[in-house]
Amino acid sequence: MFVKKDFLYILPAIAFLLVFAVYPTVFGINISLRRWILYYPQQGTPFVGLQNYIDIFLSSSFQLALQTTLKYVIISVGLTFVIGFAEAYLIDKVSFRGKEVVTTLLILPLTIVPVVVGFMWRFMYKEGFGLITAWFLPSLGIRVPTILGDPVLAFWGVLVADVWAQSPLVFLILTAGFTSLPKAPYEAAMLDGASSWQTLRSITLPLLQPVILIAVLLRTIDAFKVFDIIWIMTSGGPGTATTTLNVLGYETAFESYNMGKASALGIIVLYISLALTMVFVRVIGRKKK
């Protein structure tokens, strides 16, 4: 009896999303099928079918950006996971006064505005007086003239900043996981004289598996979207060393003003994210059962 009235509750939100999210997406598909360059309004916006998509797949800049993105996602997710897991594991093992404070300090990087993260690391990498290039590395006996100006090191420089900012997310999620672990299996393992490595491998990891999956998936979805840090630190350079798909998309849209091609690129990346999101939803669903 409520059915019609009930719909009113969700209607405003749906209407808002239809206008400002669904319509732009459909419009985006339309744009992606056209030759639409803002610099040349006199050329109009002729329909060109899948030409933009074909151009993208055949272009070396796309292939290069895809490779950079994949490399970036895999290494970033891997490193943030290892660090976050190690932090959560160690913190769970100890109890001391002020543990709350330590936990909070370990999470802080996560809340720093991404643009500031980029600036902060650029400052630390600065040749001549940066904390890392001018003080930390030389005191280890390592001398590098430049980090962000070097095609190989720039990639790693950006990655370290990203790992610094994002590993707290893994730490936060896994700490929640560790706290909710049951105690009984550990008591049994202790009676059997299991080593801590055995306990970790055959009890902790299997029990934590659902939480680990969630952490890894969220990180993967995030890593695919990374833009702010890269744009502030290197703007995709030097050359194309740090040009990920998002950077390439931004340049296509707002430096070349090629809206058709940028939209097509956007749709391609959207599909990759959608696939990842579906997996995420499956995992949440399985956990609830």
Added chain:
Amino acid sequence: MSTRRNNKTSILKRILIYGSIFLFLIFCFVPILWLVEGSFKTHAQDITIPPLWIFPPTLENYEAILSVCAPYFLNSAVISIVSTLLSLLLSIPAAYALSRLSLKGKDTIKMTILSIRMGPAFASIVPFYLLMKNFGPFRLLDTQISLILIYTVFNLTFLIWLLEGFMNEIPLQLEEGAMLDGCSRLGALTRITLPLITPGLVVAATLCFIFSWNEYFFALALTREAAVTVPLGIAMRVSFMNIPWEEMCAYSTLAILPTLLVCILFRKYLVRGLTFGAVKG
């Protein structure tokens, strides 16, 4: 977890554990300390190697930066607060409908909503940019409105997911009791359910505020001068050839202050919000 800890853990092992934690702490904290300290130094002190950790602080950088960048903070505050309020207004009834009421295709609606949130910003930036350029008779580029609208899209979808989870935890009987006593549906929502999920609302609203405060990509594409936000203001200055490091440190410190405070206050609830309710802290 003292019950899980082996009492015979050797001293060496404990040194190793505490030593590693200490190293992680340094890794996490020193960059922030360096930034905040840098904001209280003069230019000469900022570029001194080996770094100065103790020095007489100066407030000059803050004075210099606030005289120029105050409008950015105002823009960011207005955009973040209005977008958060608008998102709450739209998402509370929507989450309630998904949690309580008889709707067809609930799962499809939820899935669509989530994929809007998870999708890359850059898939929607081009059409949104063109939409804002000519929104009917309005030109919305470089206005606070354009950013409020797009941030509400992302915040709204996030809130619906999160709040539905909080509402699912409130027993239905409480509302049914109130409705038997003559309370309307809307009354049951506003008088029974909402007060019970207040902590959830606070956390959700806070995370929306952080998202809007931190966002850079849309701000970069949609604004030029009038509606420049805090992150964009930083980026604009960092791209200069001669970066005024000490002033930028002051600016950055002010920029991270709100989110830093929030993180410290609500740490316990963060994990639930950041995982869309999938992990409970």
